[in-house]
Amino acid sequence: MNDLGFYLVQALTGLSSASALFLVASGLSIIFGVTRVVNFAHGSFYMLGAYIAYTFVERLGGALGFWAAVLLAGVAVGAIGVVVELLILRRVYQAPELFQLVATFGVILVIQDLALLTWGAEDLFGPAAPGLEGTVNILGTRLPEYDLALIALSLVVLGALTLLFHRTRWGTLVRAATEDREMVGALGVNQSWLFTGTFFLGSMLAGLGGAAQLPKGGADLLMDFNILAAVFVVVVVGGMGSIPGAFLAAVLISELGAFGILVIPQSTLVLMFVVMAVVLIFRPWGLLGRPEAPGQHGQVGPPEPPLRPPGPRLRAAGLLLLAVLLALPAFADDFTLVLAVEIAIMALFAASLHFAMGPGGMVSFGHAAFFGGGAYAAALLVKYAGSPMEVALLFAPAMAGVLALLFGWFCVRLTGVYLAMLTLAFAQVGWSIVFQWGEVTGGDDGILGIWPSEWASNRLAFYYLSMLASAGGILALQYVLHSPFGYAMRACRDSVVRSASIGIDVRRQQWFAFAFSGALAGLAGGLFVFSKGSVFPDEMSIPRSFDALIMVLLGGVKTVLGPLAGAVTFTWLQDEIGRLEYWRFVLGALIIAIVVAFPQGIAGFLRARLGPWFGVREMEA
Amino acid sequence: MTPLLEVRGLSRAFGGVQAVDDVGFTLDRGRLLALIGPNGAGKTTCFNIINGQLAPDRGSIRFAGREIVGLAPHRIWRLGVGRTFQITATYPSMTVCENVQMALLSHHRRLYSFRGRAAAQYRDEALDLLARVDMAEQEDRACSVLAYGDLKRVELAVALANAPSLLLMDEPTAGMSPRERLELMRLTAAIVSERDIAVLFTEHDMDVVFRHADHILVLDRGKLIAGGAPEAVRSDPRVRAVYLGSEADAGA
Numbered sequence: 001m002n003d004l005g006f007y008l009v010q011a012l013t014g015l016s017s018a019s020a021l022f023l024v025a026s027g028l029s030i031i032f033g034v035t036r037v038v039n040f041a042h043g044s045f046y047m048l049g050a051y052i053a054y055t056f057v058e059r060l061g062g063a064l065g066f067w068a069a070v071l072l073a074g075v076a077v078g079a080i081g082v083v084v085e086l087l088i089l090r091r092v093y094q095a096p097e098l099f100q101l102v103a104t105f106g107v108i109l110v111i112q113d114l115a116l117l118t119w120g121a122e123d124l125f126g127p128a129a130p131g132l133e134g135t136v137n138i139l140g141t142r143l144p145e146y147d148l149a150l151i152a153l154s155l156v157v158l159g160a161l162t163l164l165f166h167r168t169r170w171g172t173l174v175r176a177a178t179e180d181r182e183m184v185g186a187l188g189v190n191q192s193w194l195f196t197g198t199f200f201l202g203s204m205l206a207g208l209g210g211a212a213q214l215p216k217g218g219a220d221l222l223m224d225f226n227i228l229a230a231v232f233v234v235v236v237v238g239g240m241g242s243i244p245g246a247f248l249a250a251v252l253i254s255e256l257g258a259f260g261i262l263v264i265p266q267s268t269l270v271l272m273f274v275v276m277a278v279v280l281i282f283r284p285w286g287l288l289g290r291p292e293a294p295g296q297h298g299q300v301g302p303p304e305p306p307l308r309p310p311g312p313r314l315r316a317a318g319l320l321l322l323a324v325l326l327a328l329p330a331f332a333d334d335f336t337l338v339l340a341v342e343i344a345i346m347a348l349f350a351a352s353l354h355f356a357m358g359p360g361g362m363v364s365f366g367h368a369a370f371f372g373g374g375a376y377a378a379a380l381l382v383k384y385a386g387s388p389m390e391v392a393l394l395f396a397p398a399m400a401g402v403l404a405l406l407f408g409w410f411c412v413r414l415t416g417v418y419l420a421m422l423t424l425a426f427a428q429v430g431w432s433i434v435f436q437w438g439e440v441t442g443g444d445d446g447i448l449g450i451w452p453s454e455w456a457s458n459r460l461a462f463y464y465l466s467m468l469a470s471a472g473g474i475l476a477l478q479y480v481l482h483s484p485f486g487y488a489m490r491a492c493r494d495s496v497v498r499s500a501s502i503g504i505d506v507r508r509q510q511w512f513a514f515a516f517s518g519a520l521a522g523l524a525g526g527l528f529v530f531s532k533g534s535v536f537p538d539e540m541s542i543p544r545s546f547d548a549l550i551m552v553l554l555g556g557v558k559t560v561l562g563p564l565a566g567a568v569t570f571t572w573l574q575d576e577i578g579r580l581e582y583w584r585f586v587l588g589a590l591i592i593a594i595v596v597a598f599p600q601g602i603a604g605f606l607r608a609r610l611g612p613w614f615g616v617r618e619m620e621a
Numbered sequence: 622m623t624p625l626l627e628v629r630g631l632s633r634a635f636g637g638v639q640a641v642d643d644v645g646f647t648l649d650r651g652r653l654l655a656l657i658g659p660n661g662a663g664k665t666t667c668f669n670i671i672n673g674q675l676a677p678d679r680g681s682i683r684f685a686g687r688e689i690v691g692l693a694p695h696r697i698w699r700l701g702v703g704r705t706f707q708i709t710a711t712y713p714s715m716t717v718c719e720n721v722q723m724a725l726l727s728h729h730r731r732l733y734s735f736r737g738r739a740a741a742q743y744r745d746e747a748l749d750l751l752a753r754v755d756m757a758e759q760e761d762r763a764c765s766v767l768a769y770g771d772l773k774r775v776e777l778a779v780a781l782a783n784a785p786s787l788l789l790m791d792e793p794t795a796g797m798s799p800r801e802r803l804e805l806m807r808l809t810a811a812i813v814s815e816r817d818i819a820v821l822f823t824e825h826d827m828d829v830v831f832r833h834a835d836h837i838l839v840l841d842r843g844k845l846i847a848g849g850a851p852e853a854v855r856s857d858p859r860v861r862a863v864y865l866g867s868e869a870d871a872g873a
Binding site for chain 2: 304479482483486491503505
């Protein structure tokens with residue numbers, strides 16, 4: 001029957017597109033399992049695999065040359081992974097939790113520009129695999145031969161990894177380290193080589209994935225972020241650290257895409273999210289994962305000192321800063337004022353994320369969902385209801401808060417990196433909705449002409465308005481942190497069992513705290529719209545989420561001033577460097593340098609040096 | 622009069638292992654009941670079921686006449702069940718006093734309040750509780766830097782914050798020096814009598830158990846094998862068999 005052939009081919013197509021996902025996700029999973037580093041640059045390794053394979057194919061030629069090129073690309077990317085591990089990550093394993101993320105983000109930027117420099121901005125069309133250019137006829141429907149090769153490749157890799165992990169000493173060590181890192185260290189295993197080896201293997205898999213899909217998708221500069229959300233979903237659904245889980249999830253997600261597109265076109269991302277939500281409700285640690293050991297991600301490194309109200313000198317410094325900001329328009333030019341507004345908005349955005357991920361212990365990789373959510377809420381209200389700015393600026397945080405309640409309900413069921421990845425997936429769903437729902441949101445063209453009210457439309461008035469709102473938002477976050485609500489949130493982070501046994505409904509407390517943080521991010525988004533006069537899907541994208549994450553981590557997650565320091569540094573750097581041709585490379589390299597130089601974050605560094613003078617008490621020895 | 626705590630037919634298996642098997646007992650106000658047994662006998666599982674962290678496969682737990690199986694830990698706490706942990710669970714990023722204040726804020730249902738600084742609320746009450754466990758001088762220190770014995774006392778103060786009628790203490794003296802152990806148990810016994818509350822505790826130190834418990838239950842591989850007053854349990858041959866004579870003798 002023809003129908004049967006069609007569905008069979010559809011299923012096989014799904015399986016073949018699972019192969020890249022599986023290869024990249026298993027690499028990410030292996031690296032995370034052993035080193036506890038969430039390698040944001042994994043998408044970049046995937047992209048590099050495609051580009052490098054392209055070059056090798058051109059040089060080598062022939063059927064043998066093609067497959068040799070794919071393998072060589074994998075090995076080359078593996079070697080690049082080793083370089084990254086040896087030169088950068090090895091220096092920051094001891095840094096506070098998630099700080100390594102910043103370094104891997106720097107790597108993303110550097111690789112983006114290196115790829116641009118080497119291969120140019122044009123998308124590269126992948127060469128067909130020699131000998132596999134044709135199609136096979138399956139019950140009357142045609143399937144590209146190369147799809148079958150991809151299916152075979154993922155099965156071969158799955159088999160090879162299974163053998164490696166169960167039949168070799170090295171594989172056994174990797175599994176042991178995934179389950180209990182301290183124990184393996186205590187048994188006298190040389191951890192640094194284990195880490196380096198793991199990075200090689202994981203990066204190689206990503207490179208192989210990119211290289212193998214070259215004939216299908218070619219190579220382009222957006223590959224890195226494009227695959228990242230799907231890979232995170234696969235890793236979370238499959239279970240962190242589980243190779244069979246990654247395979248199962250990659251197949252599940254891809255099949256869903258292959259068939260979902262028949263039923264509701266353009267819905268694959270939403271479908272992916274539905275599957276993930278369902279899986280995580282019933283199996284919070286993924287299909288084949290195991291629960292994280294408690295405390296593995298809540299508090300890494302030394303516990304932070306108790307919160308103290310700011311001392312007199314710190315208050316004075318704060319007031320001085322406010323005074324400078326008030327007086328700034330008197331002696332600064334327009335460009336500086338625009339930059340100052342942007343820094344203030346970003347500082348509020350970063351502070352809202354810090355609230356959730358620092359004292360709240362809920363790391364969000366997708367906080368742009370609420371920033372962009374607030375921005376779109378304000379813009380849509382102005383566009384469709386003709387609302388004035390004042391109302392829209394209240395509507396933005398309210399809607400972002402509602403969105404955060406919706407996403408948060410799922411997210412707070414998880415902890416640690418699972419929670420973080422889930423937030424990223426949700427943000428990606430939000431992004432795809434505003435991107436695809438063109439009739440309402442304008443899609444890629446965004447919404448234009450969202451300007452402030454008459455009284456706030458001159459530069460000076462808007463400067464004061466946004467300073468007031470941003471500073472007000474940041475102070476509100478500070479105030480709440482010291483309130484009973486903020487203490488209860490911190491209590492849930494510090495100890496879940498203790499909190500439950502003094503009557504705190506941990507999930508509900510975290511849920512509301514997450515929503516509060518989202519609402520403040522939404523306020524930042526609302527301000528942002530009126531400062532730019534427009535909004536685009538970019539405000540909800542992964543890079544926007546990462547911006548906030550980098551600001552918080554760069555500043556120092558354990559210090560309250562961290563997000564401010566991070567926002568100033570990052571936004572100012574971006575502005576200064578943004579005019580250069582290869583600004584990503586410079587910014588990425590600078591970020592990496594900062595990470596290596598200040599593993600405690602900028603504010604953490606300042607705190608250690610200047611803290612005593614400001615009356616900030618350190619921990620007793 | 623109905624007993625304060627009435628446990629009947631409690632069972633829970635993990636995989637093929639019957640961790641708790643048909644356990645039942647009652648506990649009245651003003652009493653200290655010790656749950657003893659070798660490692661892996663099911664003591665902590667029992668505790669985790671009673672305070673709601675774990676669901677039993679079967680059985681009933683009535684607290685002050687009310688069935689509490691199926692309630693979440695934070696609801697059971699609101700009914701008046703305090704808990705200390707085998708491995709202390711406190712908030713390392715808060716001071717000693719703030720740890721107790723946190724429990725008081727919860728008790729006074731201020732968890733969702735945005736009003737005022739938390740560190741200034743119920744401070745006197747917290748200091749009173751800390752004074753009761755002799756920790757008032759250290760109230761401003763971070764919990765993360767305390768000695769282990771002191772942490773145990775902070776936990777006791779935290780557990781007392783909602784004026785519970787039942788205290789569950791899982792190995793309250795683990796990791797303490799022999800002198801600290803006796804002091805902590807003397808303190809606990811004094812609190813039991815002055816507040817007329819009940820304590821259910823597990824303990825490895827037989828000296829502590831036989832000196833302070835009013836009643837002792839012996840668990841072995843999930844089953845209750847003996848129960849009664851300390852003297853009766855001490856001379857029970859089954860108990861001696863479980864402990865191979867050694868530990869029971871050490872307590873004699």
